[in-house]
Amino acid sequence: MEQWNIWLERDVWLNVAIVLVATALIYSVLRTLVNTLHKRLKAGSADQESSWSHFIAMVIGRTSRALLLAFSLLLALRLADLPLAWQSALSHTWFVALALQVALWVDTGVRLWSRSLVIGKSGGSYNPVMTTIISIMILIVVWSVMLLSILANLGVDITALVASLGVGGIAVALAVQTVLSDVFASLSIGVDKPFEIGDFVVFGEVAGSIEHIGLKTTRIRSLSGEQVVCANADLLRQIVHNYKRMNTRRIVFKFGINYDTPSAKVRQVSEKVGDIIRATPKARFDRAHFLGFDESQLTFEVVYIVLTSDYNQYMDIQQEINLQLLDALRELDVRFALPRRDLRLVGERMPVLKVDGLPQPAQSESNDSDQRLPRFS
Structure with missing residues (x-):
């Protein structure tokens, strides 16, 4: 009965009225300050959405009205004469409201940062998956720290909770290590x-x-x-x-000419190849050498640089070089090499080919046992 009589006292209602009026005034002032600062920062960065002023304006705009009202109420309660138990509870409430608001600000800042990396002036060069992963990890850390801080401020022993989270995290990591x-x-x-x-x-x-x-x-x-x-x-x-x-492309190709080619013309072939490549656009000549004596051909090795990474342009350049090389060798009266084989019959006579209606050649005895067949190219 005595507890109800307290509410009939004049001082109690006077304190309640002071708290309500002070809460309304403080909330109005704080709300006006937040709105004014938000509008000025946003107006100053209207043409520069990636500026720091725009970033701060968006973060300030995330200020919670409910938390701002709670903050105003806590300030107003300081004006009233409260019991010690109430003052202790209010001290914890201060921290809870402040931690929640800071977490909201950081949450907004992280989301704006990750979005600016993907669609900002970087031209989308950042991997959206990477920025999403990083932002999620940061947000998990922020909200976890906020929750643990509030629990610790309220007097909850978080040591066992942190240890449990660590063991559980290890178990989950082992279970999904492939992912x-x-x-x-x-x-x-x-x-x-x-x-x-x-x-x-x-x-x-x-x-x-x-x-x-x-x-x-x-x-x-x-x-x-x-x-x-x-x-x-x-x-x-x-x-x-x-x-x-790839900025440039190094090209190496080979071709072969006939063994019957005179050495003077072999020298001219290298010079012709260099002239052809130097005259080709987007191609830089490196070298052209008579590489060696291969089966059925005298082999040349040519190296040049294509000054573009486009594969289709490279093929156009190579085609033009091949066509001009074909014309140049014809002008020099140099033939491309074809596969050839020399067949020898040892200890046997040449086979006699008989064709009906044609006179047969006279067979001549020969003491040479090593007879060579015609060469096929």
């Missing part, structure tokens, strides 16, 4: 950037363009048209050739 290896491989791809979406890569027997880099797999559109799905961890274990980042 986690692919996830961390995706994170590694996003940070190190060995390739990006749109790059043309070759590894193993796969050649194609990167279409998607996911949490677990990377999808490649092969030259033959089908989509190849490869686990991120398996992909990083292989040697990947990224042709999208």
Whole structure:
């Protein structure tokens, strides 16, 4: 009965009125300050969405009205004469409200940062999967620290909770280690950037363009048209050739001419090849040498640099060089080598070919037992 009589006292209602009025005034002032600061920062960065002022304006705009009201109430309660038990509870409430608001600000900042990396002025060069993974990890850490801090401030022993979370995390990591290896491989791809979406890569027997880099797999559109799905961890274990980042292309090709070619014309062939490549656009001549004596041909080795990474342009250049080389060798009266074989019959006579209606040649005895057949080219 005495507890109810307390509420009939004049001082109690006076304190309640003071708290309510002070709460309303403080909330109005704080709300006005937050709105004014938000509008000014946003207006100052209207043309520069990637500026720090715009970033701070968006973070301030995430201020919770409920938490702002709770903060105003806590400030107003300082004006009233409260029992010690109430003051102790209010001290904990202060920390809870402040921790929640800071967590909201950090959450908004992390989300804005990750979105700016993907769609900002970087032109989408950042891997969206990588930025998503990093932002999720940061948010998990922020909210976990906030929750543990609130529990610790309220007097809860979090030692056993932290230990349990650590053991549980190890158990979960062991259970999904294959998935986690692919996830961390995706994170590694996003940070190190060995390739990006749109790059043309070759590894193993796969050649194609990167279409998607996911949490677990990377999808490649092969030259033959089908989509190849490869686990991120398996992909990083292989040697990947990224042709999208190739600035120039070094080309080596060989050709052979007939053994009957005079040495003077052999020298002219190297000079002609150099002249042809120097006159070809987007091609830089390196060398052309008479390499060696191979079976059925005198072999030349030619090296030049294509000043573009486009494969179709390279094929156009090589075709033009081949056509001009064909014309140049015809002008020099030099023939390309063809496969040839020399057959010898040892201890046997030449075979006699008989054709009806034609006179037969006279057979002559020969003491030479080594007779050579006609040469076939």
